[in-house]
Amino acid sequence: MSEQVRVRFAPSPTGYIHVGSLRTALFNYLFARHNNGKFILRIEDTDQSRYVDGAVENLIKSLNILGIEYDEGPDKKGDYGPYFQSQRLDIYKKHAMELIEKDMAYYAFETPEELEEMKRLAHLEGRVTAYDRRARNLTHEEIQKYLNENKPYVIRLKVPLGEEIKFNDLVKGTIKINTDHIDDQVLLKSDGFPTYHLANVVDDHLMGITHIIRGEEWITSVPKHVILYNAFNWEVPEMAHVPLLLNPDKTKLSKRQGDVAVEDYLQKGYLVEALNNFMALLGWNPGEGETSEIFSMNELIEKFSLSHVQVHGAVFNIEKLNWMNNEYIKSYDLDKLLDLSIPFFERDGFDTSDKSFLKKVLSTIRVYLNKLDEIGDQARLFFQNEIKIESADSVSLLQNENTKIVFEQIIIKLQGLKDINTDDFKQVMKDVSNETGIKGKDLFKPLRIALTGSESGPELPMLVNVYGSEKTIKFLRDALKV
RNA sequence: GGUCCAUUCGACUAGGGGUUAGGUCGUCACUCUUUCACAGUGAAAACACGGGUUCGAAUCCCGUAUGGACCGCCA
Numbered sequence: 432m433s434e435q436v437r438v439r440f441a442p443s444p445t446g447y448i449h450v451g452s453l454r455t456a457l458f459n460y461l462f463a464r465h466n467n468g469k470f471i472l473r474i475e476d477t478d479q480s481r482y483v484d485g486a487v488e489n490l491i492k493s494l495n496i497l498g499i500e501y502d503e504g505p506d507k508k509g510d511y512g513p514y515f516q517s518q519r520l521d522i523y524k525k526h527a528m529e530l531i532e533k534d535m536a537y538y539a540f541e542t543p544e545e546l547e548e549m550k551r552l553a554h555l556e557g558r559v560t561a562y563d564r565r566a567r568n569l570t571h572e573e574i575q576k577y578l579n580e581n582k583p584y585v586i587r588l589k590v591p592l593g594e595e596i597k598f599n600d601l602v603k604g605t606i607k608i609n610t611d612h613i614d615d616q617v618l619l620k621s622d623g624f625p626t627y628h629l630a631n632v633v634d635d636h637l638m639g640i641t642h643i644i645r646g647e648e649w650i651t652s653v654p655k656h657v658i659l660y661n662a663f664n665w666e667v668p669e670m671a672h673v674p675l676l677l678n679p680d681k682t683k684l685s686k687r688q689g690d691v692a693v694e695d696y697l698q699k700g701y702l703v704e705a706l707n708n709f710m711a712l713l714g715w716n717p718g719e720g721e722t723s724e725i726f727s728m729n730e731l732i733e734k735f736s737l738s739h740v741q742v743h744g745a746v747f748n749i750e751k752l753n754w755m756n757n758e759y760i761k762s763y764d765l766d767k768l769l770d771l772s773i774p775f776f777e778r779d780g781f782d783t784s785d786k787s788f789l790k791k792v793l794s795t796i797r798v799y800l801n802k803l804d805e806i807g808d809q810a811r812l813f814f815q816n817e818i819k820i821e822s823a824d825s826v827s828l829l830q831n832e833n834t835k836i837v838f839e840q841i842i843i844k845l846q847g848l849k850d851i852n853t854d855d856f857k858q859v860m861k862d863v864s865n866e867t868g869i870k871g872k873d874l875f876k877p878l879r880i881a882l883t884g885s886e887s888g889p890e891l892p893m894l895v896n897v898y899g900s901e902k903t904i905k906f907l908r909d910a911l912k913v
Numbered sequence: 914g915g916u917c918c919a920u921u922c923g924a925c926u927a928g929g930g931g932u933u934a935g936g937u938c939g940u941c942a943c944u945c946u947u948u949c950a951c952a953g954u955g956a957a958a959a960c961a962c963g964g965g966u967u968c969g970a971a972u973c974c975c976g977u978a979u980g981g982a983c984c985g986c987c988a
Contacts, residue, residue, distance in 0.1 A: 888950090
């Protein structure tokens with residue numbers, strides 16, 4: 432491969448990015464970077480009825496957040512623009528006409544209603560619901576007449592019948608299909624816009640795309656595209672159809688069964704590093720001998736190869752994403768994690784003015800977090816000014832004579848300390864234990880209840896370190912009054 | 914219904930003629946931590962089925978079953 436690798440991500444701007452699309456974008460990006468090639472973003476906005484305001488901006492924003500950088504695109508200049516298909520209409524029209532001249536395409540004048548009826552009948556009779564190619568029989572005179580009457584028309588692909596189309600997919604291998612099974616696809620719609628099939632072939636060629644990496648759902652349209660490439664006398668790019676992302680029930684990942692928008696995951700506090708890492712491993716793996724699954728973007732770029740892309744779909748397993756996210760949260764730079772966490776503290780109504788306090792809180796709870804939106808639940812404890820003791824067992828434990836002796840001792844020792852770190856507290860506990868002879872469960876359990884109201888939670892020394900001696904003493908005194 | 918594609922532990926997957934079929938998540942047990950979690954150790958857990966080819970098949974071939982994608986003037 433001497434020519435420079437050029438790949439593209441070509442979403443249609445319909446509102447939000449589906450994680451499946453995002454994974455496709457990621458694969459394109461990894462492939463481009465691995466091969467020192469170019470990654471192009473092209474907006475496939477040829478369906479006017481699906482236009483959504485702000486969708487393109489949103490798309491670009493999401494790619495930026497995730498660090499999937501493209502070299503050419505709507506807001507990046509390149510030599511192959513414009514990168515909005517809606518701004519390339521004359522190009523498609525010209526190419527459609529070229530096909531008419533070559534007798535590889537033809538005019539068709541059926542109305543949507545007629546097509547609907549055709550399909551209904553076909554379905555009723557158990558036939559294939561494809562277009563019956565009837566307009567192929569129109570005479571030049573008829574066509575000219577309709578055109579003169581300004582009758583709405585589409586341009587359809589004239590599929591060469593009785594041939595075999597063969598192509599090689601880098602993921603799936605060789606695929607063969609008889610052209611008799613291929614629909615005379617609409618190439619140019621009656622509103623003058625191209626369909627995906629025409630636009631994608633024309634643009635991929637004109638933009639010098641060397642490798643088409645896209646979702647598996649496209650594989651059945653490849654033969655149409657191959658016919659187009661042949662008709663134009665263009666070289667067919669390399670193709671790689673990557674497996675779909677699946678719901679737990681193995682159907683195509685859909686909204687009905689959970690979140691599909693990248694924004695949803697970002698909002699829940701999944702870190703972009705975890706998201707990228709996780710998605711890369713869905714349908715791809717680094718191959719033999721690799722036991723780790725945690726990879727930075729650079730490592731992914733270095734390791735990525737289409738030859739290790741899986742041939743079948745992959746279930747989007749949220750449990751594993753949670754685990755991976757927690758791994759990143761645990762090892763993340765604390766200051767950076769704090770920056771990312773502040774919106775989540777705020778969202779749950781916590782005072783975020785004292786950053787060093789938040790940092791202490793974060794460092795003790797991060798180990799418990801699968802995602803950042805769990806911060807509130809875990810952090811709540813540290814913002815309380817009173818501990819509520821619910822269970823009767825806990826109350827009676829606090830009323831125990833030994834408990835009182837221990838608490839009083841601890842209070843005395845803490846009063847001598849201005850601030851208290853984890854080691855200080857461990858020492859205090861050791862001393863108290865030695866002096867009173869109370870140890871083990873009798874020592875720690877009441878203490879935990881007094882300081883948290885619960886029998887489980889973060890390690891006591893870390894807890895006290897965040898509380899500080901003053902607050903700790905207060906809680907102990909409160910407990911003494913129970 | 915038609916076309917195309919797929920099938921290794923519950924999930925993601927490695928391996929691809931001779932392996933005790935390996936790893937990660939999850940599950941369970943034990944250890945550590947006098948809690949939960951973390952960490953550590955270990956366990957249970959898979960080649961869809963039937964025929965070939967072969968000395969030998971999870972691996973190659975054929976069929977069956979199951980699953981999926983697509984079948985729009987959507988992308």
